Amino acid sequence: MKNFLADLNNDQRQAVEALQGPVMVIAGAGSGKTRVLTYRVAHLLHQGADAFSILALTFTNKAAREMRERIFKLVGKEAGNVWMGTFHSVFARVLRVEGPRLGYPSNFTIYDTDDSRRLIKSLVSELHLDPKLYAPAVVHGRISSAKSNLVSAAEYNENPEFTGPDKQFNRPELGRLYTMYQMRLFKSQAMDFDDLLFNMNVLLRDFPEVLHKYQQRFQYIMVDEYQDTNFAQYLIIKKLAAKNENICVVGDDAQSIYAFRGANIQNILNFKKDYPDYRLFKLEQNYRSTQVIVEAANSIIAQNKDQIQKKVWTSNEEGSKISVLKGANENEEGLLVARHLFEQKMQYQLPNNYFAILYRTNAQSRAMEEALRKLNIPYRIFGGLSFYRRKEIKDLVAYFRLCINNYDEDALRRIINYPTRGIGDTTLEKAIVRAGELNQPLWDILSNPVSAGLELRSNVMNQISNFTTMIKSFTVQVNRLNAYDLARQITMSSGILRDLKEDQTPEGVSRVENIDELLNAVRDFTESDTTPTGVETEEGKARTLDVFLQDIVLLTDADEKEDENQPGDKVSLMTIHAAKGLEFQNVYIVGLEENLFPSFLSLNSRSELEEERRLFYVALTRAEKKAVLSFAEMRYKYGTPSWNEPSRFISEIDEKYLDVPRKKQIPQTSLKSLHGFDSPEIRKTLGGNTPELPVGLQRREKQTLKKIPLPGAHPPPSSQSATGPTANPDEIQPGMVVEHERFGIGEVTQVDGTGANKKATVKFESVGSKQLLLKFAKLRIV
DNA sequence: GGAGGCCTCGGAAGG
């Protein structure tokens, strides 16, 4: 057996070997975080742990897949039995089993964000509310935020803390919308993404036998990117881990960039409060980047107040300094970047895929694309519309959904008249009203229109009957045919393909190709032994369409393979958010201007500004060898020109890491001339700068959303543990009286192990007996 | 039901 622990440095190995008890690993950028997680799982398996008792949670399918592959390389096929996946996929899997306790069938449908918004839009219209005030995205955001904080619709409506701001913003019906939204989801036998976490919490809260069962099953729990967890996720982990407390969370507070979508950095800062006898490991050696990049990144992040102290360092080469490019406008910036990239590529003979261009907002990609095209440099943009969110795919998938779950109202409404079959808005409207009056699902009304008292012309009645009969004929096949055969049958008989083929434009042809691509994916699934998200299908379990469908809603564009029509060696273009977790030899961070990066929306609060700074930290630490920063003196924003100073983040980097003395490259004179140019007169003639009022309104909305308090919320973080004079581990002997910074005075009753593994059993006056690893316990001999 | 004109609005994005 290969001693794979030898592949690890000292800190990594300790984190891997600390299998029992609560463990927090603070992993600096590029410090081998994934390595620790994967080796930990491998080590657990080598130590005899049952693969089925290990739960490893990630935020993206990609991270889960990569981890699984790496564990497979270390331990072989046993890796397939580890519960490994995203929060959503793992708990969806549990809810397929336990959902009936909450009244959901095990084949419940999962609504994605688009489905949820469509439902809200329809509710707003049914209630005759102002669609501008109750924009689906706003309403959904508020509901989502409540659910992420485990606030139910009933609690929401009772609590003025939520309803107050709604009234204030002229949206008094928001609570009612939340209630109705949940009712409609339930009637559709559907959960949205937030429900997967919310309902998992309900299960663990209300069903002690379920709690017990999964506490028993998941003996070892690991969580990646812990700094990104929200309250609902935090509480699930805490409950599941409560019995064994074999919980290991890995993260980096310096890379927390998702507070805006509910991530709560307090979860990482307060781990020590939840698990007072936790062990903390810091991975501080960076293996990715040059000294210049590591040190420059350190000098940036040092400006933040909220952080866990650590010193990231590297033994890599010093490397070349960070270049700064200045363009007169965004197009010139693009050209300078493209030229610089081209020169690097030629000088060092590098492939295109060694380069990435990172930006703050998607809109910045255009200038970069144009410049790259001019120089014939191939590129790939990440972060477009995901395959499964395209209209033609959602339409066909809606057929699949409706066949599997006849009560899926969103799917029903989406396809009842697509392709056109004479069941128009008026008819649908009547049926919906009737469904409301009888409090019955829309599907039941349409299945029995006569007994429901629907009065329609006979040919419309016929069309409805044809439609429901067709769907039912598919439904009975779900368990008889394999996924591919049924999917093909639906595609052919529904008329979708015929409809799409009528459109001979390039877009139309591409839509037909996409349908083919979806069918290929179904065939792959039918013939393979894993689901689309990579979970192994159970032995002997049929590859039916419902199993396929359960999975694909959890996929995103990040899970898609490269365009097969245009494979090859390309420069990567993406937002910094999308670049998290990736690395490139050469990284360009563009658009480094005040009001863009940091975003003007972040400038009013320290915490938001600090998140922008962490974002810049993430961007810089993606680079292995060379980082280049660029900015434009002027760029068009919404069609009007705007002038901004170079970003503060450039000047926050210690000058010695920049390859041009900053005084020359971004000289004060330049700033002055910028100011001179940006005179009120000029702004006036050019039609002003950015709009002000809508921005202000937006900001306030966001802040009230964030005000939703967390039930059982954490107190604010405390400072790091003090480092007083501590005893050498060798001195500790049984019988000694020692003092621990947190547990107080106690007597050493036993000492085991040697070296780094040496631990003492101490009987404390206040908290009783504790086992402490002496390397970390910081005991003072009294 | 679809084409075309008009209006509005603009952050980052996992599942």
Added chain:
DNA sequence: CGAGGCCTCC
């Protein structure tokens, strides 16, 4: 400026 939603008109 440009994308997307909505309305109108055929």
